[in-house]
Amino acid sequence: MTPSETVSKAFEQMASEITNPRQRESFERIKTACDYLEEQKLKLSPGAIERYCRDRGWDGPKAQSIRNSKDVLLKYLRLRASHQMLAEPRKRTDRGAPLIADESLRAYVQLLQEERDQAVASIARIERGLRSIPGLRVDELLLGKTTTAELDHQSSRPSPMAVEAARRLLDPYLLSKVGLEIFKGRIRGVVTKEVLLEKDHFTAMEALASMSTQ
Numbered sequence: 639m640t641p642s643e644t645v646s647k648a649f650e651q652m653a654s655e656i657t658n659p660r661q662r663e664s665f666e667r668i669k670t671a672c673d674y675l676e677e678q679k680l681k682l683s684p685g686a687i688e689r690y691c692r693d694r695g696w697d698g699p700k701a702q703s704i705r706n707s708k709d710v711l712l713k714y715l716r717l718r719a720s721h722q723m724l725a726e727p728r729k730r731t732d733r734g735a736p737l738i739a740d741e742s743l744r745a746y747v748q749l750l751q752e753e754r755d756q757a758v759a760s761i762a763r764i765e766r767g768l769r770s771i772p773g774l775r776v777d778e779l780l781l782g783k784t785t786t787a788e789l790d791h792q793s794s795r796p797s798p799m800a801v802e803a804a805r806r807l808l809d810p811y812l813l814s815k816v817g818l819e820i821f822k823g824r825i826r827g828v829v830t831k832e833v834l835l836e837k838d839h840f841t842a843m844e845a846l847a848s849m850s851t852q
Contacts, residue, residue: 641721652665652713653665653666656710661710664704664707665710665711667698667699668704668715669714671687671690672687672715674690675687679759680756681719681752681755682715684701684702684704684712685753686756687715688700688704689756699711701745702745705745753817753830754829754830757817757818757827757828757830758830760817760818760827761834764816764834767803800846801846801847804843804844804846807843808820808847813825820840824840825839825840
């Protein structure tokens with residue numbers, strides 16, 4: 639039996655044993671969230687599940703509720719996490735951090751660390767997406783050296799894919815789904831506040847997004 643089949647069978651068995659409608663709804667939402675996060679190569683955790691549900695306007699389950707449901711919700715999440723394959727494990731930079739005795743504070747710090755990792759992963763995915771655009775000098779763009787005029791000079795007829803990528807990068811809703819936002823003409827992480835694109839970069843992307851592909 640493959641790992642995927644094992645997870646699917648476990649989901650069906652656990653779902654059949656749930657009699658509480660509210661818990662069943664939370665269980666199904668966790669599965670939906672896990673499917674999405676795995677597809678995006680993001681680490682599965684109670685905090686990540688809560689953010690996914692919040693982004694979709696759902697009222698739960700929250701991270702603490704998942705942790706409290708050790709025999710159902712947390713058990714399923716741990717099963718999914720144990721079968722998850724992350725392409726590029728992130729090196730931990732918080733080794734040697736002092737232990738926090740207070741359980742609530744420790745859980746909050748862990749949530750912040752998870753959100754930090756999510757934001758860093760989102761920024762890395764966007765940069766990879768930019769580098770996939772033919773003819774776009776990404777390093778110069780990120781350093782603020784590419785101007786609107788230079789973009790026009792690079793290609794009078796940009797590829798439809800390049801224009802679509804720029805438009806998606808400037809879409810507030812799509813940015814919010816990966817933990818980013820537009821703030822004062824910049825694109826930054828919602829949690830970390832780290833800036834991905836400065837004003838010059840943002841202006842250049844606006845110019846690319848507005849260019850005709852005809």
